[in-house]
Amino acid sequence: MATKAPVTCHVLDTQTGKPAANVQVTLSKMDNTGASFSSLAQGITDADGRCTNIMEPQALPVGTYKMTFATKPYFEASNRETFFPFVEIIFDLKYPEQHYHIPLLLSAFSYTTYRGS
Template structure:
């Protein structure tokens, strides 16, 4: 059975407001062979539930390696006139098993953030 969602997804929650963070621009990049530069694989925006589940085509087979998810948090906070210490958040991670789904949650506030490997 073929997967029905992007092999890499994310979810952003605004901890200060206690709700999903909608309309956060997200970019997925992959470290190129040789390790000197990243290339953009996909761009997306979180939906009303703070999720971006359609970054990549569900049939795409990724390779092992280093990837990063970049969240444009500055514009998200600016939209509500909220000052933030983090204009963007970069989460770099190792994709070691391309057969698995990788979910990157981001719990966000203007002055802090946390993340983990989700399911």
């Protein structure tokens, strides 16, 4: 049995140089036809910009997943505009025994991501 959520994330606001707290995060899985995603879990980033408890520790099946970050409300809360109302990161989970960490480096008009550890 896994000891932590199989997928976690971390959001950093590169404009302010600080963690992005209170960003809603949704984890979804692509259906077998590849036509749509179904929501599996939701969470909110903590004061350190992390969402480590988006779901209970468990193994996830191999498949294509999507992490959606609701960025517009985050920027609106600090009276900033953004070009991206949300950010979707789609990734293949090929090794269910491994942990998948999705960092998001965010500013109002750009973002980048990578597979973290």
